[in-house]
Amino acid sequence: MKVRQAMHAGVDWCAPDTPLSEIARIMRDDDIGAVPIGEKDRLIGMVTDRDIVCRGLANGRDPSSLTARDVMTEGIVYCMEEADLEDAIHLMENKQIRRMPVINDKKRMTGMLSLGDLSHAAGRELTGELAEAVSAHH
Numbered sequence: 001m002k003v004r005q006a007m008h009a010g011v012d013w014c015a016p017d018t019p020l021s022e023i024a025r026i027m028r029d030d031d032i033g034a035v036p037i038g039e040k041d042r043l044i045g046m047v048t049d050r051d052i053v054c055r056g057l058a059n060g061r062d063p064s065s066l067t068a069r070d071v072m073t074e075g076i077v078y079c080m081e082e083a084d085l086e087d088a089i090h091l092m093e094n095k096q097i098r099r100m101p102v103i104n105d106k107k108r109m110t111g112m113l114s115l116g117d118l119s120h121a122a123g124r125e126l127t128g129e130l131a132e133a134v135s136a137h138h
Contacts (some may be wrong), residue, residue: 003088004081006016006118007111013038016045018071020056023047023068031057034099036076036109037068043109044071067118081110088113 013036014023023035027049038043047068056063078101079088092100098101098129102111 001085002081003079003083003085003102003113004111006085007113008117008119009111011036011045011101011109011112013109014047014068016067016072017041020047020052020063020066020067020068020071024052033114034112035068035086036101036112037072038109043078043103045069045075046076046099046101047072050097076101078109078112080089080105085118089118 014026016037016039018037021076026035027033033050034046034048036043037047042061045068047051049072051073052063056066061070077091077095079091081102081104090102092098099112101109102113104110
């Protein structure tokens with residue numbers, strides 16, 4: 001199976017200067033745990049619900065003054081939509097990530113691949129291995 005067959009298609013991104021409150025609202029309204037951050041037509045980071053809590057709130061900073069750039073994770077791991085699903089799963093295991101942007105051959109983001117997507121598309125053994133790997137203490 002290819003990644004494009006399992007991924008959630010149609011992902012939007014936000015600019016790095018997007019207020020954190022807007023990122024949180026998008027997460028709530030879209031029932032998602034990560035928002036890609038793009039600048040000048042390039043994916044530059046990802047803000048997860050954990051980033052908001054650990055890099056924003058837990059540091060005692062004023063959340064109303066924070067933007068996506070203040071809390072985002074840089075150095076994004078991604079996969080190609082034509083990659084084999086097993087390869088994407090192993091990449092997620094090795095990098096201990098629960099969500100991964102998917103790009104096409106034109107380097108355009110076309111979707112996201114999440115643990116939830118994989119639970120519907122992959123076998124229990126592979127999904128279980130991934131869940132164990134991304135849940136392991138870092």
